[in-house]
Structure formats: structure tokens, C-alpha cells
Amino acid sequence: MSESGVGADPLESLRERLAELSDLGALAALAEWDQLVMMPSAGGAGRAMQMGALARLAHERATSEEIGDWIAQLADGALGELDRDIVRIARRDFERARRVPGDLAVEIARAGAEGQERWRAARAQDDFESFAPALQRNVELARERGLCVAEEGQSAYEALLADYDYGARTAELQSLFGELARELPPLVAAASERSPRRSLQVPVDVQRTAVAGTLARLGVESSSWRVDVSAHPFSTWMGQGDSRITTRYTDGEVESLLSSLHEFGHALYERQVDVALARTNLGCGTSMSIHESQSKLWENHVARDLAFAEVLAGELRTGGFEVSGTDLHAVLVGVAPSLIRVSADPLTYPLHIILRFELELALIEGDLAVADLPGAWRDGMRRLLGVEVPSDALGCLQDVHWGAGSFGYFPSYALGCLIAAQMWEALLRDVGPMEDCLRAGELEPVKRWLAERVHRHGRRMDTGPLIEAATGRALEVQPFLRYVAPLAGG
Numbered sequence: 163m164s165e166s167g168v169g170a171d172p173l174e175s176l177r178e179r180l181a182e183l184s185d186l187g188a189l190a191a192l193a194e195w196d197q198l199v200m201m202p203s204a205g206g207a208g209r210a211m212q213m214g215a216l217a218r219l220a221h222e223r224a225t226s227e228e229i230g231d232w233i234a235q236l237a238d239g240a241l242g243e244l245d246r247d248i249v250r251i252a253r254r255d256f257e258r259a260r261r262v263p264g265d266l267a268v269e270i271a272r273a274g275a276e277g278q279e280r281w282r283a284a285r286a287q288d289d290f291e292s293f294a295p296a297l298q299r300n301v302e303l304a305r306e307r308g309l310c311v312a313e314e315g316q317s318a319y320e321a322l323l324a325d326y327d328y329g330a331r332t333a334e335l336q337s338l339f340g341e342l343a344r345e346l347p348p349l350v351a352a353a354s355e356r357s358p359r360r361s362l363q364v365p366v367d368v369q370r371t372a373v374a375g376t377l378a379r380l381g382v383e384s385s386s387w388r389v390d391v392s393a394h395p396f397s398t399w400m401g402q403g404d405s406r407i408t409t410r411y412t413d414g415e416v417e418s419l420l421s422s423l424h425e426f427g428h429a430l431y432e433r434q435v436d437v438a439l440a441r442t443n444l445g446c447g448t449s450m451s452i453h454e455s456q457s458k459l460w461e462n463h464v465a466r467d468l469a470f471a472e473v474l475a476g477e478l479r480t481g482g483f484e485v486s487g488t489d490l491h492a493v494l495v496g497v498a499p500s501l502i503r504v505s506a507d508p509l510t511y512p513l514h515i516i517l518r519f520e521l522e523l524a525l526i527e528g529d530l531a532v533a534d535l536p537g538a539w540r541d542g543m544r545r546l547l548g549v550e551v552p553s554d555a556l557g558c559l560q561d562v563h564w565g566a567g568s569f570g571y572f573p574s575y576a577l578g579c580l581i582a583a584q585m586w587e588a589l590l591r592d593v594g595p596m597e598d599c600l601r602a603g604e605l606e607p608v609k610r611w612l613a614e615r616v617h618r619h620g621r622r623m624d625t626g627p628l629i630e631a632a633t634g635r636a637l638e639v640q641p642f643l644r645y646v647a648p649l650a651g652g
Contacts (some may be wrong), residue, residue, distance in 0.1 A: 213520035218264060248443060320332045369419070501551060583642040
């Protein structure tokens with residue numbers, strides 16, 4: 163019976179609507195993937211309108227009174243465990259979504275699409291002033307949205323955090339990041355001496371061969387995956403059997419090896435969610451910090467492991483570039499404070515995120531004007547990493563997130579580093595030493611552990627409960643510090 167028919171089953175009607183919203187979300191993801199990978203740059207204005215139309219339709223369907231009626235009828239009903247979780251998360255999503263006016267949701271979608279195009283051009287021309295109006299618009303819209311969805315006692319920024327990490331608290335992040343800001347700089351100084359940054363002059367064609375070979379080992383095949391190139395590597399999920407990741411290639415670098423494994427971690431998470439959750443509100447990763455933990459686990463604890471370095475080196479040799487696993491490993495873990503976040507070594511990486519967290523918090527709370535962002539960025543890089551920023555293209559224009567209107571996203575990157583280290587320790591505790599598997603390029607034990615402990619749950623558990631269920635402990639800084647300590651001789 164249809165959702166609007168007399169006597170329609172409320173649970174069936176709710177599930178039908180959630181499936182429709184899942185499909186609309188997939189279409190929006192497809193449009194964004196196309197914009198970042200395939201679309202000609204002149205299509206930006208039209209794509210902004212299309213994204214706005216999709217956002218309006220999704221918002222109207224997500225906030226209709228029917229959903230509230232169905233949830234109310236189910237609140238005290240006799241539901242199975244899965245359906246209770248579906249209704250619980252549906253209630254939470256509905257209550258947040260309906261606080262945002264439809265026109266605001268549309269404006270945010272349009273501004274994000276237009277902002278990405280402005281950012282792309284501004285970064286290429288090293289021209290922050292041309293991007294500033296788009297950024298100002300995004301800041302104002304994000305602040306307005308945050309105030310709409312804020313719960314009692316929440317600031318606008320903390321409300322935006324919940325879009326990416328429900329339950330995250332600004333004060334808790336400040337405490338965790340404050341500890342990292344105290345502990346990491348001395349390690350960076352020692353590691354820069356003991357494990358200095360090195361380079362390999364690997365041609366792009368060799369990198370492409372190595373990336374393809376490595377991903378093939380992990381099960382990436384053309385019938386259900388796409389691997390493309392974009393200005394900013396990312397992963398997106400359209401549904402069962404359609405995973406899309408991107409990387410980027412720079413002549414004389416090996417960053418593509420890390421970024422491809424990083425994005426593989428994101429895609430694997432979505433692929434291993436329980437199929438019973440497909441096209442429900444639970445059928446995706448629970449938060450961006452858990453998502454980033456999955457990508458960082460593959461980037462840091464697999465790709466940067468000495469045993470797995472021989473696998474990567476073998477793929478480079480297949481492409482015609484001679485290098486030993488030991489030498490490649492030294493390149494992958496070498497430490498030196500640098501300008502670019504995505505190219506940062508595992509030790510200094512969280513410091514890049516701490517800066518972005520501080521700046522976006524100040525932007526949303528009105529403590530930092532958009533015009534002052536470049537200077538604040540330079541000051542922060544000097545304070546946290548001891549690095550002088552020579553241009554805005556290498557400074558505050560390097561990331562797409564604020565151009566796309568994503569505020570509250572950046573903390574998940576540092577949280578992901580912490581969670582990944584804690585999960586890796588738990589994996590080793592449960593499965594045993596992984597050195598032989600890594601050296602052989604046999605990663606099925608890692609995939610199985612992640613599927614069982616993390617991936618299959620989808621959104622059924624929020625970040626904190628999922629970390630405790632997977633590792634037996636609440637989130638801690640110490641596992642990450644233990645991971646990076648050897649780089650500094652600890």
C-alpha cells in the first residue's frame with residue numbers, strides 16, 4: 163500500500179521514504195563527483211542550480227510532516243532491533259532537518275557548488291581576494307544553519323560538528339587537540355633529525371602502474387570501481403557495486419601511493435556495511451571521524467608499514483622504477499614540517515588539522531574576519547609547524563572544504579588519526595602480528611576485522627560507542643603517540 167494510503171503501514175512508509183532519500187543523496191553525490199572529475203569548468207553555474215534543485219527536493223521530502231507522523235506512530239510500537247535503530251536515527255535526522263528552512267538548504271547547496279569553482283580558479287591563480295566573497299557567503303550561510311539546528315547549550319559551530327560527527331563537543335576537541343599541540347612539536351624536532359624527509363623522482367606513468375597494481379591486490383576491479391584523477395583526492399559511494407575514488411599524480415613524488423590507499427579505506431568502509439542496511443538511513447558510515455580513521459588506517463598503518471613497503475616497491479619496479487622497500491619506506495615516513503596538509507608526514511599531519519579547527523571555529527563564531535584569514539593562517543603555521551607560508555595557494559587556498567561550505571569537517575581528520583592508531587592496536591591484539599601478511603600483500607585479515615568490528619554497523623552506533631565496542635576503550639591520544647614515537651627515536 164502506498165505511503166499516503168488509508169491504513170498505510172507507518173514502518174513500511176518510513177522505509178520507502180528513507181530509500182528515496184538515499185537515492186537522492188546518491189544522485190547528489192554523482193553530480194558532485196562529475197563536477198570534480200569530468201565536468202568542463204564552464205558548467206559550474208549550471209551545476210550549482212542543479213545541486214540546488216536536488217537539495218530542495220531532498221529537503222522537502224526529508225522534512226514533510228508525514229515523516230513526523232510515521233515516527234510518532236512507531237515511537238511506542240513493538241519493533242525489532244534493526245527497525246528500532248532505523249526509527250531512532252530517523253527521528254534525530256528529521257528533527258535536525260526540519261529546523262533548516264528550505265530556501266536556506268537550497269542556498270547552501272548552490273553556494274557550495276559555486277564556491278568550489280571559485281576556489282579552483284583562485285587556487286590556480288593564487289588569488290585569495292577573488293575567492294573571499296564566496297568564502298564570506300559560505301561562512302554566513304554555515305553560521306545561519308548552525309544557529310538553526312543548535313540544541314540547547316550548543317554554539318553554531320558545535321551544531322555544525324554534528325553534521326559530521328554527532329555527539330562531538332568543541333571543548334572535548336580543544337582538550338584532545340591541546341594535548342597533541344603540546345606533545346607533537348618536540349617529537350617533530352627529534353624526528354626531523356632522526357627520520358628526515360626524503361624524495362624519490364618517480365615518473366607519473368610509473369606511479370599510475372603502481373597504484374593500479376596495488377589497488378588490484380586489494381580487490382579493486384573495473385566492474386564495481388572507478389579510479390580517476392581530481393585536484394583534491396576523494397572517495398564517493400553511489401550504492402552497491404559502485405565505488406569511486408580519485409587520486410592525483412605529481413611528477414617525481416609518491417603521494418599517489420598513499421592517497422589511493424587512503425581513499426580505498428573510505429570506499430571499503432561503505433562497501434562492507436551490512437547489506438541489510440542498504441537504502442536505509444543506516445546504510446553508510448556513521449561519522450566522518452570514523453570514516454577518516456578507516457582511510458588513515460590504510461594510509462598510516464598499512465601503506466607506511468616497513469613490511470608493506472616491499473609490496474609497494476615491487477609495484478614501482480613493475481613500472482620500471484628500481485627502488486628497495488627499505489628506501490621507499492624511508493620516503494613514506496620521513497618527517498619534515500611542510501606547507502601542504504595532504505602531503506604531510508604522519509607525525510606533523512595532526513598539527514595541520516589543529517590549525518584548521520582553530521580557524522574555522524573563529525570564522526563561524528565571528529572572531530576572525532574572512533579578510534584576515536591569510537594572515538591568521540601564516541601565523542598559525544609559524545606557531546604550530548615553524549613553517550613560513552610563501553603564498554595563499556600554498557596556504558589557506560590549498561583545501562576545497564571551505565569553498566564547498568564544509569565547516570566542522572576538518573576535526574575528523576585528526577580524530578581519524580587517533581582512532582586509526584587505537585583500532586590498529588586492537589586489531590593486532592585480536593588477530594596477532596600482521597608483519598607476514600603485510601609483506602605478502604595479503605590484507606584479507608585486516609578487511610575481515612574491520613568488517614566485523616566497524617564497517618557492518620553502518621550508522622547503528624555513533625562514534626564514541628563504536629570506538630569502545632571495537633577497541634574496548636574510549637578514545638585516547640596515547641595510541642597515536644605510541645605509533646609516531648619510533649620516528650623520533652622513542
